[in-house]
Amino acid sequence: MVEQKLAELKARLLEVDNINAAASVLSWDQSTYMPPGGAQARARQLATLQQLSHQKFTDPAIGRLLDDLQAYAESLPYDHDDAALIRVTRREYERATKIPQDLVAALSAHISQSYAAWVEARPANDWARMVPLLEKTVELSRRIADCFPGYEHPMDPLIEWADPGMTVATIRPLFAKLRDNLVPLVEAITAHPPADDSCLHRTYPEDRQREFGERVIRAFGYDFNRGRQDKTAHPFMIKFSIGDVRITTRFKENDLSEGLFSTLHEAGHALYEQNVDWAYEGTPLANGASSGVHESQSRLWENLVGRSRPFWEHYYPHLQATFPEQLGDVSLDTFYRAINKVQRSLIRTDADEVTYNLHVLIRFDLEAQLLEGSLAVKDLRDAWNARYESDLGITPPDDAHGVLQDVHWFGGVVGGAFQGYTLGNIMSAQIFNAAVNAHPSIPDEIRQGQFETLRTWLTENIYRHGAKFLPLELIERATGKPLDIADYIAYLRRKYGELYPEAVKA
Template sequence: MNPQLDELKSRLREISALQNAAALLNWDQLTIMPPGGAEANGYQQSVLARIATEKSIDPALGKLIGDLLPYAETLPADSDDACLIRMAKYDFDKMIHVPPEFVGRAYEQIARTYQVWTEARPENNYAKVMPELEKNLELSRELASYYPNVEHVADPLIEDSDPGMKAAELQRLFAELRAELVPIVKAITSQPLADDACLKQHFPADQQLALGKRAAAAIGYDFNRGRMDLSPHPFTTRFSIGDVRITTRINENDLGESLFSVIHESGHALYEQGVNPALEGLPLARGASSGVHESQSRTWENIVGRSLPFWMHFYPELKANFPGKFDTVSLETFYRAINKVEPSLVRTESDEVTYNLHIMIRFDLELAMLEGKLALRDLPEAWNERYRSDLGITPPDDRMGCMQDVHWFGGFVGGGFQGYTLGNIMSAQFMESALKIHPEIPEEIAAGRFDVLRGWLTEKIYSQGRKFFPTELVRRVTGKDLEIAPYMRYLKNKYGALYEL
């Protein structure tokens, strides 16, 4: 026993409790809070965030961490305690630059901007939310200004989500990926489009929710430690390993919108529910990064949920859930429908092949906004122009354009999107490694058994929580640094077969 280590854990658990209480307020705001509670909710979130920040940068905490560093060197490098001390130092060194007053002010403003966005988006009224978005942008620049030796204004924001990544590295990685993706998109879209009419029938909301819950439970989401609700933008949040919640949204005229968002969010939740219980309450008891988290949601949504083996098992249940809707639709037709490749306006509903182009558009635009090269009054047209040039389509309005994603309106501008593409890349690299050890995984999935894959992911990724930085975790799991080759092999194999490329 080490009394100083016990004190460190006690302090960190208290900080985590405050952060989780703020997260609960945020969940309430995004799901069931009446509009009249917005102002008070935002203030409550800001107070908790400010107090948590004050405790996170307490000089006594910094001294305690410093005193424990020599002790950490005596422990196995991958032990829970050594990793905790190392990560506590990383967090303290980062947070010490940011004034608690700023954190409280930022949380209150972001909550206000989100509330205005929930009103402005259905109204297609960008002018209504733009003044609030301007404040979010100013806060984002202010946050970056607190950090010394910053190469790009976006780097501190990116670091918050994906430690170790910088704007320059992401630009290089995205350029490499884009060069591979564009020819595939052109080759597929030059052919007749897959018929997805079977997905565009009327599907009552209650039946969609029932099917989504069964799909989530089938892959392993534990409803005894979670729940599913509705929100304008699907998300996952955790308050503890025993309380991990997901949301979805329903389009009664599009089956795929909710179903695949449920599987996606369930992937996030499996990660959080799979963390080693010994880490509960500590800053290690969550995902390693945005990218690693997205690797799990995209693994379950796409590599599993849009695979032929998954539907060999689940298609009869889908047909039974919607009597008469799919009686004349073959499994092959359905499989092609859920993997239809077509340039689209909405990121969350886009196919695997074009998805990353949506991310690159957003990433480039937010860099331009942060750099002051793109004024917010010009954002709608800049957005539309990128969609015309990159995907050959033009949003009919701002609701389907620059207001479609919550990220800039419900958080800082910057650092919120790159994780999706990093996650896509990681998902294929992780799956390749899993299949080398367990080549039977596709057969297991076709039989409706997910224990082998989920067990491997739990052992290698979920149980580790945030013990390791993303780059180290990728090397530990796959034996290699992050690379796009496995992802491109996955896309070419799957869509090459589907479209006879």
């Protein structure tokens, strides 16, 4: 009886996954090859598939199957695959069924209006136009949270969507400690002249950039038999199945770092998805554990590997051979400093390793205050500018470079979208340290352009588990200790202490 019900549950979940995958194919095409004239029909097609998927997944029959299987799940060890499948499916089912359809419709209609207004308001520097719209978004975001009673903070249910098991109460202390360490570090480094990165802004033909980047990610272990890379305006990774995980990038011929590090970043996401246990295919387990864990892998491969000195000791001669006219007169030291330049900046997506998280912490704190009611939307701009001055020592010259810069609050709910970026950075260092502690040869292997030991350890301890464990559970299982900022701060101090010895004490 149990086997029959479990088989029925998996069959229903596979049908939902097939519909979602079809929608993902259409979405990928829209961002890569679709002609502009297809936009109206594509929106209609995606809406139809999304509605069909939602109907299939919220079918009461799935709820009954989960209820019937609950006793079976409770009889199993926590880490049994069947127990995890029932647990994770129930979490997603309750999330999908607890929000009334009229609220979903109201939010969707409002977000469409808000996003369209933001597209015009940001370049026009028109904050006043967005204030009433953002007030409505905050109200709707609170109503979404209220569909999940029992929370300590109204942002908790919204965080749960992206980073299950985490709350404002678990994240705030972590971020407060991080800020206490980062603000003086930024002040110390930026008190000295920035690195010269002019070598990155010579002319780099796109075809050679692409060839070099793909050579690197093949070495990382990205499987082109189960993936491909295409161009898009805003790079992303997308999965249709474990056997089809694609990445996108963008190139600028006057900025070598844009395409290269975008490629490494998205390949990190893809390595995670390509190495999930095949037994989870077509179920909710065949996904990353959270946005933070996913970001940890893109950041690990982009930064801890791809911006490291050992990596470039191997790859810089190959890069020089690819671009002899552009880099023939540039030393490894100069190039390494250029790709790790630290400077105060206004735009989150342009920020370096040291300053980036301060941008995220500002947004996390402000959106928490908006939702709890301690900050009014009309006062958000002033609060934003004050935090940029106190944390980064810089004040936005206008709202386009300030409170209007990110789409998140104007194209979605307020809350739950930003914390994963910084959680990923913190996790990346803790995970990498655990891998090196298990295999001390990893840095030397990276110096030789070899990544199999690192990738194998990551697959065994992170990737293969998919969404089986909550993020904090996964991190503690993989690293042997709870999530903490210590490894990340030590990594930044060690790396940037070598780059800026006069400013940073390791």
